[in-house]
Amino acid sequence: xxxxxxxxxxxxxxxxxxxxxxxxxxxxxxxxxxxxxxxxxxxxxxxxxxxxxxxxxxxxxxxxxxxxxxxxxxxxxxxxxxxxxxxxxxxxxxxxxxxxxxxxxxxxxxxxxxxxxxxxxxxxxxxxxxxxxxxxxxxxxxxxxxxxxxxxxxxxxxxxxxxxxxxxxxxxxxxxx
Numbered sequence: 262x263x264x265x266x267x268x269x270x271x272x273x274x275x276x277x278x279x280x281x282x283x284x285x286x287x288x289x290x291x292x293x294x295x296x297x298x299x300x301x302x303x304x305x306x307x308x309x310x311x312x313x314x315x316x317x318x319x320x321x322x323x324x325x326x327x328x329x330x331x332x333x334x335x336x337x338x339x340x341x342x343x344x345x346x347x348x349x350x351x352x353x354x355x356x357x358x359x360x361x362x363x364x365x366x367x368x369x370x371x372x373x374x375x376x377x378x379x380x381x382x383x384x385x386x387x388x389x390x391x392x393x394x395x396x397x398x399x400x401x402x403x404x405x406x407x408x409x410x411x412x413x414x415x416x417x418x419x420x421x422x423x424x425x426x427x428x429x430x431x432x433x434x435x436x437x438x
Contacts, residue, residue, distance in 0.1 A: 412425060
């Protein structure tokens with residue numbers, strides 16, 4: 262059976278002026294589908310060949326941190342929605358795709374994540390994304406477009422701050438060859 266390929270997230274098109282009206286807009290708080298779980302931690306650490314006892318040894322983790330902690334590299338994984346679900350539409354926390362701008366391509370060019378605390382087994386990640394800046398039109402080697410800066414706030418089910426992630430993205434149309 263041949264299924265059509267769908268874009269994961271449709272972009273919203275518009276002008277720079279329309280996009281500027283989105284500054285300081287936030288997404289609704291997205292709640293992760295799954296809690297932080299040891300199975301996913303082990304799979305991730307196995308792929309990374311990360312032998313940190315905080316991720317493998319419950320007794321050690323309990324003494325060091327008060328419980329099994331999740332590797333920081335899994336933060337976005339906990340917040341992602343399923344690629345497909347039989348009865349739900351895929352949702353996301355990325356505000357950048359909702360900003361009306363010209364440009365048919367969106368790439369992440371820089372990410373900075375500041376961690377405040379660990380995620381523990383059983384935590385459920387909540388995330389809210391905010392648009393904090395949009396550049397004027399830029400002509401780069403990739404194409405002509407705008408840089409967007411977003412800031413995602415990750416919390417747990419107790420509304421405790423886990424991390425703040427600042428992303429810079431480039432929304433552009435590629436140069437014609």
